[in-house]
Amino acid sequence: MRTAIDTSALTFAPAIVLCYLLGGIPVGVLIARAHGIDLRKVGSGNIGATNLFRALGAKWGLIGFALDTLKGLLPTLCCAWLGLHGWALGAPAVALVVGHCYSPYLRFAGGKGVATSLGVALALFWPAGLIPFLLWIGVTAVSRYVSLGSVVALPTAPVIAALLGASGPEVAAMAVAAVLCVVRHAENLERLVQGTENRLGRRKAPPSEEDTQP
Numbered sequence: 001m002r003t004a005i006d007t008s009a010l011t012f013a014p015a016i017v018l019c020y021l022l023g024g025i026p027v028g029v030l031i032a033r034a035h036g037i038d039l040r041k042v043g044s045g046n047i048g049a050t051n052l053f054r055a056l057g058a059k060w061g062l063i064g065f066a067l068d069t070l071k072g073l074l075p076t077l078c079c080a081w082l083g084l085h086g087w088a089l090g091a092p093a094v095a096l097v098v099g100h101c102y103s104p105y106l107r108f109a110g111g112k113g114v115a116t117s118l119g120v121a122l123a124l125f126w127p128a129g130l131i132p133f134l135l136w137i138g139v140t141a142v143s144r145y146v147s148l149g150s151v152v153a154l155p156t157a158p159v160i161a162a163l164l165g166a167s168g169p170e171v172a173a174m175a176v177a178a179v180l181c182v183v184r185h186a187e188n189l190e191r192l193v194q195g196t197e198n199r200l201g202r203r204k205a206p207p208s209e210e211d212t213q214p
Contacts, residue, residue, distance in 0.1 A: 012088045015079050019092040022075050023099025023116060026106055027067045028052045031060055040109075044198070047103075048111040050146045053200075065115050072096050072119025080123070090173035093120045097177045101184055112184040114150045117177040121157045124170045128161035144199040147188035154178040 028047040032039035032055055039047055043054040049068060053061025076093045084092065097117050103110040114136075122129030132153040140149030158175035166174075191197035 011079075011082050011084060012091070015082070015084060015088075015092040016095045019075050019079070019095040020099040021104065023071060023096035024103035024105055024110070025071065025099075026103050026110070027071065028064045028111070029106070031064055032056065035060075040106075046111060047106070047109075049115060050200070068100065068111070068115035069119040069122075071100070072116035072121075073123045074119075076120050076123035086167065086169045087172075089124070090169035093124060093173045094176050096120055097180055101180060112150070113177065113181045114154065117154060117157070117174075117181055120177055121161075121174050124173060125161045125164070125166040127164055128157045128166060128170075128174060131160050132157045140200065145192065145197055146200050147185050147197060148192060151182050151185050151189065154181050 026047050028049065028051065029039050031052060032042075035056055037055055039045075039051055039055060043051040045051070049061050049065035052064040072093075075096055076089070079089055079092050097113045097120060099110075100116040101110045101113045102108045118129055118133055120129075121132065135156060136149040136153035138149075139152050140146050143149065155178045157178055158171045161174055162171045188197055
């Protein structure tokens, strides 16, 4: 039985801070470090699953992707369980993605937020996570460009959520996460236009100074 105290008011601000700190945990960096590799100094310099895939192979790339997804999914579900809803749930969910992209443990560098955004979307309104995920798989499989799959699929999450009746705060949280992820892919988009973006499965040269920011 719920107490008469407004748990949303008590947990809202701490939830944002905690979710930011949880989102900032650099899963890929920690996995690579356990194998004696600095992920920021190999491949693209990205700390995400794609670069982990290039550095350590498919097994660890998939593990990194799954853990980054859970990093968005589980804290969001916990916030909902604690009684947060509406904007009080959407804000901590966005904080998870912000933490991943601007990690306090990496001097505010970070990843691109794809897997964490997927986890957030699955927790907030699961069809808006599942459908874009399937679209991401399809586009990536056909094009071999992970970045293209990401920038095509992620913006569909808030659209799908709105069309299927999700609440305004849920749609807004997914929209903010999608915009942030697309912004983080700016360099990838430029390389896609130039025809120099790296395809999945192709090893990449050591990162240039400009490309060391994930």
